[in-house]
Amino acid sequence: MTLNESQQDLREALKRVAVVLKQAEIPFALTGGYAVWARGGPEPDHDVDFLVAEEDAETAASACANEGLQVVRPPEDWLFKVFTDNSMVDVLHRHSGEPAPRSVVEDADEIEVLSVQMPVLSATELIVQKLLALDEHYCDFSTMLPVARTLREQVDWERVRRETASSHFAAAFLFLIERLGIVEGLSLVEQ
Structure with a gap:
């Protein structure tokens, strides 16, 4: 399979944000389409999603900004967006209308994704x-x-x-x- 430029950019964004969150020791998990992909599903083509506990959202946003990533807070109050190069990563801190508890991200499985070991939601x-x-x-x-x-x-x-x-x-x-x-x-x- 040949990757188009957009897919390659998404993959690089996924790795970059995961490494930032890991280095900052913020509990997080890959979620959404790329988590399904990491578990054997089809590769998404629109964005990357990570989940952090609501209590860790500000720390996660600061960690990304401190590494030179552009952090944008959209009107939706359940996520922030991280832009790196030509790609967007959503960092969610609420899911299903409720604050994301740390227990959900701590229950994730450690899986190697694109040569980076990271937590992936079950x-x-x-x-x-x-x-x-x-x-x-x-x-x-x-x-x-x-x-x-x-x-x-x-x-x-x-x-x-x-x-x-x-x-x-x-x-x-x-x-x-x-x-x-x-x-x-x-x-x-x-x-």
Whole structure:
């Protein structure tokens, strides 16, 4: 596979921000599309996402700025953006509408990503976060199906069901993947 310039820039941005956060000893985890990619999924082509605990957000932003990276605070109050060369990295400190607790990033798995050892959110947590993000305005199962298929053997589906029980969108998705045979033999659909 040949990388286009945009993908190469995203990869470099991913490495650069991960190294800054590691050197500053800030608990963090790769999340979003690149976390799925690190676990065997398709490579995203739009941005890189990291998660830090809300209590560490200001320290993380300062660490990035101190290393010469451009930090931008958009109107959304749940993330800040880091620009390096031609690429953008989102550093989230809230997920699913709640402050990100440090326990979520501390529960990440250490995985080598692009020759850099870094914490990557668990496959279960990635699925939980993606499902809890679904709502009336964003409910695209077509992007979720390949993720579920790729990560299915790494996911604790019972935990996903429990942690997303309040979401009708998540319940519909779990029903769909069970019916499609992506997951089998699990009590995803209550009788």
